[in-house]
Amino acid sequence: MTSNKTRTKLKHIAVLSAAVALAVSACSGQQGQDAGQEETAKGQDKGVQQGKGGQPPAPVVGVVTVQPSTETISTDLPARLESRRSAEVRPQVGGIIKKRLFKEGSYVRAGQALYQVDDATYQAGLESARAQLASAQASLAKANSDVSRYRPLVQADAVSKQEFDAAVAAQRAAQASVKSAKAAIKSAQINVNYSRITAPISGYVGQALVSEGTLVNAGDATVLARIQQTDPMYVNITQSADAVMKMKQQMADGKIQMVEGSVPVTVLLDNGTEYPHKGRLIFADPTVNETTGQVTIRAEVPNPDDVLMPGLYVRVKLPQANIANSFVVPQQAVTRGQKDTVMIVNAQGGMEPREVTVSGRDGSNWIITAGLKAGDKVIVDGLSIAGMMQAKKVTPKEWQPGNQQKMPQAASAPAAAQKASEPKAASAAKQ
Template sequence: MTLQVSSASKILRTAVVAAAVALALSACGKGGDAAQGGKGGAGAQQQAPAPVVGVVTVRPETVSLTTELPGRLESYRTAQVRAQVGGIIEKRLFQEGSYVKAGQPLYQIDSSTYQASLESARAQLATAQATLAKANADISRYKPLVEADAISKQEYDAAVTSKRSAEAGVKAAQAAIKSADISLRRSRITAPISGFIGQSNVSEGTLVNAGDTTVLATIRQTNPMYVNVTQSATDVMKLRQNIADGKLKAVNGGVEVDIKLENGKMYGQKGRLLFADPNVNESTGQVSLRATIPNDDNVLLPGLYVRVVINQADIANAFVVPQQAVTRGKQDTVLIVNAQGGMEPRVVTVAQQKGSDWIITGGLKEGDKVIVDGTMIAGMTGAKKVTPKEWTPPAEVAQQSSATKVGDQAASAPAAAASAEKQ
């Protein structure tokens, strides 16, 4: 009997403990749910921050519409040095690649033959002059005799003929002297123009002949330089019309142009565009143009490939917007941040491309914040408002990052040196 009461007592205590544990667990669960519910309500009341978008605040400006045309540089003048008389080249009188002036001696051809010819012509002149003097003396003697009928008329006429023949002989001898002198002077070959002379194609001991096709050397005048380009006839007519309408100003009879070198850098001096060829190529519809470029420092070289930047017209009150900000289609549009902080589409008028930007002539006003970057994130979040932040081009960001790294390295160098000294 005592055993049964003890067993019942144990069972009752176990049941009471189990009920208490269950009640405690139930209370804990309700408390957790209540806490979670409270946090959820607070989150619903707080709004997510507005996404940041990169914008460009536009300002009206006068924009120059330009066209880039490929071209090749050409020497202003080019002279091929050739021999005008025959003979053996004795000396080369210049340094290859140097600057030579017009009239400067370049080659010396063996002149002994031409010197002898000149002396011979002078001797012939002396003989002719002596003959003429005798003929004049005969005329002087015969004239009173023929008047007195002391000699026949025939003898007097023969004396007159001899005088005329002697005068012709003198002129022929003078011409021979001049010819021999020219040949002698041409044996010393001089520079026809001023400029830089290239490689010599002949050396001492080479036999050259008058009228030979061999080019001894080439001289190029490189200041100024020509650059030859081609442009469509339509664009050329538009360019001329802009000059006539006063949209472009002609300088010294031509339009100013800029030169972009092969490395992408702009040449320091401006050139002047000339309309060299008035004819249109029937097969291509292109017009050949020529510009002159100053080359005081001889930076430009003949044959160099460049791009000629031609100013087509100047547009006043235009806006320059990065290309990625404009959606092209039947209607070109941009997104702007309005006064309420929302994104608003605007229809714009695109005039022309300028590098990585579009030139907009309608649809924008001063102070508009055109969205360039971040529209995708704003659209994905469904945000009604955005936070504008001035957009920085990637190239400038890269430059700033590079400058920051260089600065950090420069700042860390003294600290590293000091740490090394302590160690």
């Protein structure tokens, strides 16, 4: 009996303990839920405080602060490079090419041997001419002796006047024979020298167009090699006659800045970069092409590093006029159309459109001659972000080439942060 009462008390105690535990657990869960709701409410209140007034932070835009300057308006024209001097190596005597004496593509000096032609025949001719000279000199010596011997005898009437005159004539013939023999030696020596074909000018020699064993003849159309002088180089440009006349007038009026008395020329390479050495205009053809109405003008450009090559097509910047009180802005800052416009940051920090006049180009910039004033802040980058945010005010930041990718990211940071906070707020609301 006692045992049954004890068991009953233990059951009551166990049930009571379980009830207490459940109550404590429920209390703790409620406190945690209340704490979470409180934190969510604080976060929402904070977000409301940050967005108070419904205006997002002013986006950052890249600007250039313009100042007036004197700029040169240039025109880009196609051109072709030409070597300053070019020579074709040809044989002056006939024979078999025995040896090539140069390395293809190397620099050769004027007079340097390039080919050796078989000169056996010419050496023999030279020896024959020398022998003829010796014979003529011997004949002259005998004629001189006869004249010297006959002169006193004719005065003494020991020999006739006719014999003396014949001796004098023989002397003169011998003298002429000596001169002829000397000329024959010179001619034979020239042929021997020509058998060694040399470079007519200094420059870079190209491909060898004949090989050893080839028979060549004087006067043949066969070219043995070509030599080009590449420093400086000629730049042949074609331009309309009207533009050339206008440029000459600008030069006469002093509206084009001259360099050492000539018009400066800038060469643009295939990749769009400027060749580091400036050229100069040297002449304009006085004749206009009747078919095209264009004039050929020529510039000269240094080529100390042999970057430029003959026959290469390039573009050149040719100055047209100098414009004072003009402004230079990047091309991406200007909206081209019937009326060219830019956006500027006004004194109140807002964006304001401004109509401008574009008068030329300088590389990747436009030259503006009307519509801007000194100190204007022209927006170059970040305009699309500011437009999407419908910002009434912007924060100008001085723009430098290469940082255009950074500023849109900075401007979109508040939006990214807001998007990142939305899932968290939604999760807290579900809890």
